[in-house]
Amino acid sequence: MGRLPTSYNGKRVSYRVPYAMFSECYLYGTSLATAAGLVVNQFPIEDFVHTEDKPFEIHRMIPAAAELDAEVDHPVVIRNTLAQMTYLQGADVIIRDNAKNVPMNKDATTLAALVRGQAQQTWEWEDPYYMTRGEGMIVSIVASPFTTGIDPDVAIRYMLTFQGFLLVLEGEG
Amino acid sequence: MGRLPESFGGRQITYRIPHVITVFAQARFGQQGIVLNLEHNIDKPFEIHRLIPLAFLHGTPTNENASYEITLSLLDVTRDQPLIRGQTPIASLRRGLSIKTWEWGEPLYLERSEAFQATLGSIQDTFNPAGALNDVYLTLEGFLIITSPATDRRG
Numbered sequence: 188m189g190r191l192p193t194s195y196n197g198k199r200v201s202y203r204v205p206y207a208m209f210s211e212c213y214l215y216g217t218s219l220a221t222a223a224g225l226v227v228n229q230f231p232i233e234d235f236v237h238t239e240d241k242p243f244e245i246h247r248m249i250p251a252a253a254e255l256d257a258e259v260d261h262p263v264v265i266r267n268t269l270a271q272m273t274y275l276q277g278a279d280v281i282i283r284d285n286a287k288n289v290p291m292n293k294d295a296t297t298l299a300a301l302v303r304g305q306a307q308q309t310w311e312w313e314d315p316y317y318m319t320r321g322e323g324m325i326v327s328i329v330a331s332p333f334t335t336g337i338d339p340d341v342a343i344r345y346m347l348t349f350q351g352f353l354l355v356l357e358g359e360g
Numbered sequence: 361m362g363r364l365p366e367s368f369g370g371r372q373i374t375y376r377i378p379h380v381i382t383v384f385a386q387a388r389f390g391q392q393g394i395v396l397n398l399e400h401n402i403d404k405p406f407e408i409h410r411l412i413p414l415a416f417l418h419g420t421p422t423n424e425n426a427s428y429e430i431t432l433s434l435l436d437v438t439r440d441q442p443l444i445r446g447q448t449p450i451a452s453l454r455r456g457l458s459i460k461t462w463e464w465g466e467p468l469y470l471e472r473s474e475a476f477q478a479t480l481g482s483i484q485d486t487f488n489p490a491g492a493l494n495d496v497y498l499t500l501e502g503f504l505i506i507t508s509p510a511t512d513r514r515g
Contacts, residue, residue, distance in 0.1 A: 203466045209448035251451045253428040306458035348452040
């Protein structure tokens with residue numbers, strides 16, 4: 188147990204390979220939300236399914252956000268005008284480990300409340316969490332009705348990264 | 361195991377020499393597939409403790425927006441093992457605005473002639489002039505390790 192366990196499932200951990208699993212999805216501002224239907228969205232399920240043959244030891248979750256102009260044809264214009272914490276406060280997430288059928292938060296939680304602060308925007312898992320091949324997370328995202336300051340005519344691109352290590356176990360390295 | 365292992369390959373680590381490998385590239389908005397090689401070519405193992413990815417609009421290092429637009433994937437070529445699953449924005453790999461590093465709580469090792477391959481991409485940005493340049497720096501930071509019987513004691 189602890190930050191860097193010496194064994195996994197009875198096998199000694201030979202070494203660790205740093206690894207990051209990333210996905211992104213969009214939420215539209217309130218004036219576009221009805222047309223776009225994206226007040227609630229979900230990160231693509233396949234992005235958070237672990238596909239490597241080595242166990243994934245997850246140490247932290249890193250949310251980030253960027254503002255897009257949804258009024259252009261191809262909404263990829265980034266113009267971060269507000270602090271990251273303001274964007275993170277604009278969305279609630281529900282995280283569920285689909286393989287173990289376990290919720291990781293009791294109810295929708297604003298991203299700003301999951302991280303340590305503006306300076307360190309991570310949710311640290313001091314005791315790491317494991318995913319084996321084929322296991323995955325389902326992350327739903329909901330626009331927060333309490334946010335002020337975000338232009339209702341923009342889309343926000345929410346990014347989520349699970350960061351940790353792939354484990355190389357004794358006899359398999 | 362841990363942050364500063366006592367041995368490498370069964371041999372005691374006598375001391376460490378701080379060491380970095382840095383590569384630099386210029387990526388235009390919308391450009392894809394810029395490949396960079398981070399090859400270790402010293403005869404001592406390189407114990408890597410962190411990756412420091414930086415991206416900013418050329419000449420404006422305080423502008424953070426490019427770090428949300430420049431994407432990175434990283435492959436350990438020697439072991440054919442991806443370290444980043446897909447193209448991931450640089451901002452999503454770092455801890456935040458103050459700590460712009462990806463800390464590896466347990467270091468990874470490169471031996472001589474082993475290498476990482478980084479692939480850069482970029483999202484189109486129509487707020488900036490077409491073809492505007494971004495400066496991208498990737499730094500691997502850690503130590504060269506000296507294993508026994510070598511020693512730093514002289515005389």
